[in-house]
Amino acid sequence: MGGSIPPGRGSGDPVADAAAVSTDGQGRLVGVMGSARIQPGDPRYDDAMLVGREIAAAGFAVMTGGYGGLMEAVSRGAAEAGGTVIGLPVRGWGSLAPNPWIGEVRWVDSYFDRLTAFAACDAIVALDGGLGTLGEAAVAWANLQTDPGTNPPLVLFGRAWRRLHAVIGELLVVDERDLDLVRLVDRPEAVSGAIVEAIAGRQALGEPRG
Secondary structure, eight states: OOOSOOOOOSOSOHHHHHHHGGGTTSOOEEEEEOOSSOOTTSHHHHHHHHHHHHHHHTTOEEEEOOOSTHHHHHHHHHHHTTOOEEEOOBTTOTTOOOOTTOSEEOOBSSHHHHHHHHTTSSEEEEOSOOHHHHHHHHHHHHHHHHOTTTSOOEEEESHHHHHHHHHHHHHSSOOHHHHTTEEEEOSGGGHHHHHHHHHHTGGGGOSOOO
16 A cells, blocks of 8 residues: 655666666666646546556656546556666655655656666666657657667557557648557556556667658
8 A cells, every 4th residue: 555655765867777677676667757647536637657567567666747537547456466666856846746666766856867877777668748748758758769679668658649650640740650660559458568568678679860
């Protein structure tokens, strides 16, 4: 169950801490992005809980921004499944409190530090969200485009991402290779399988591109 927030146990370097998760007995690390505004009672909250549960059951540790909404939901699902849950709240955002389902809080100094820590994960999943989630997913996608062999694969979960993926293909300066860098998933139960497949296939995504 959720409880009091434990103190941060990281080194103070969120990137080094994220990279260390895969070697310290906690298993590989999946970063999950999602809206802080979606609350219990919304079907998307329930889906996010199931996503967290499935990721943890597949043996991955989960890392989120650490706040409420879908970050809370995926943290809760992973924690209830016995998984490792890490949160990255930002110092200075005093009006926001970390959610109680985080097993380990690792404070970061800025939004950009959090993005850098996500880039050290083994994979990233983007859930439903607003401008913040869109920005985070766009950075992850651009990193993957620039160097797919070393950056974490990106899984986009939900019908909104499928529609946005089509609009990006229609209106932005991208081609099929760029669009194929991400995996689109509509069912919570399929997310962990997509993560495993994406990690295994990362080296086949092609050469670095601008």
